[in-house]
Amino acid sequence: KGYRIESKPKKGYLFVDFPESLDLYGIKEGLKTRLLGRRLHLVEEVDSTNAWAIREALKGAEEGEIFLAEAQTQGRGRMGRKWFSPKGRNIYLSIILKPEMPPQKVPLLNLGASLALAYLLEKLGLEPELKWPNDVLLKGKKVSGILSEAYAEPDRVNFVVLGIGLNVNTKEEDFPEDIRNLATSLLIETGKEFSRNELVKKILEELEGVYFLLKENSQGVLSKWCSYAKVEGRMVEVESFGELIEGVAQGIDEDGALLVKTQKGIKKILAGDVKVKGWGNYY
Incomplete structure (x- = not known):
């Protein structure tokens, strides 16, 4: 409550009075999902939202529970890399999923999540491209990354923690020098500071739609992903x-x-x- 959100056609929701903190009420209000985000957890700082979600999943947390942090001290990317995680600027969230799929199909969740991000960015008036297996790019620079971690048996998946990092209101000069030419944010690309609460809602809504579709028509999701990747034949x-x-x-x-x-x-x-x-x- 108390935030002024400016809505523009084809641009989504833009935050106009900065700074804004993540707020569970602000995220839950108007959230149009059936599964994702029915339970939300938020802390100021955590080692990694994925590590946090895994700990809770091992204790019996339910499918669709969301774990959010304002900052990560040990944010993780793929291949053991660190994920730049400054406080109060971006979105760091992890989701517990319990899909009924064989373990070899788990990589589809990465592709589905990046496709959901592409849908969101397109609705904000941007032109995203997807890079296998889990990167979302704007003008050739990474704006978002996905990290999935599965706990599975040979023939079944117990749970998957799906982590999403989205660079939202980070300025170019705030990125470390070694990734400054490789990373971007919504602020850099649009000149606008976005409401992270509104974006979290939109991420969950887009992701739930793709997640349900994966269960019914995984080939359709793959075809759509390929249309954003434009990698075939290169x-x-x-x-x-x-x-x-x-x-x-x-x-x-x-x-x-x-x-x-x-x-x-x-x-x-x-x-x-x-x-x-x-x-x-x-x-």
Whole structure:
């Protein structure tokens, strides 16, 4: 309550009186979801929202519970990297999911989450691109990343914690020098400071729609993801488990793996870092 939110056609909700703190009431009010966010947890600071959510999931937390923090002291990205997590500027949230899917299908959740972010950014008037397996880009720079961590048995998934980091109101000069040319934020791209409470709501709504669709039509989600990635037919260089793979991307298979045509044939890549020729460098 007490926030002035300016709504603009095709631009979404823009926060006009800064600073704004995350607020559970502000997020819950008007939230249009059936599953995600029925229970919300918020702290000022945590080691990592993913680590926090995993701890709670192991204690029996329910599907759809959301864990939010104003800052992370040990924010995590893929491949053991750190995620830049300053206080009060961005969105750091983790979600407990309990999908009825075989473990090999879990990577689809990464793709689904990045697709949900793309839908949101497009509705804000931006032109997102997706990079396998979990990055969301604006003008070639990372604005969001996804980290999923699954606890599974050979034939079933017990739970998945899906972490989302979205750079919202971070200024260019606030990014560390080593990622300043690789990262961006909604503020940098639009010149506007956004309401993070409104954005959290929109993330949950978009993500729930994609999550439910994955259960019914995973191929439809994959096709839509590919339309934002525009990687098929392009030269790629992939570093995967110490191996460097070069070839032409053939698209994504039904499990969310990247298929690359090399001189030795088609290579199925489950995880790795990708550079797409003509797209510049990524972190």
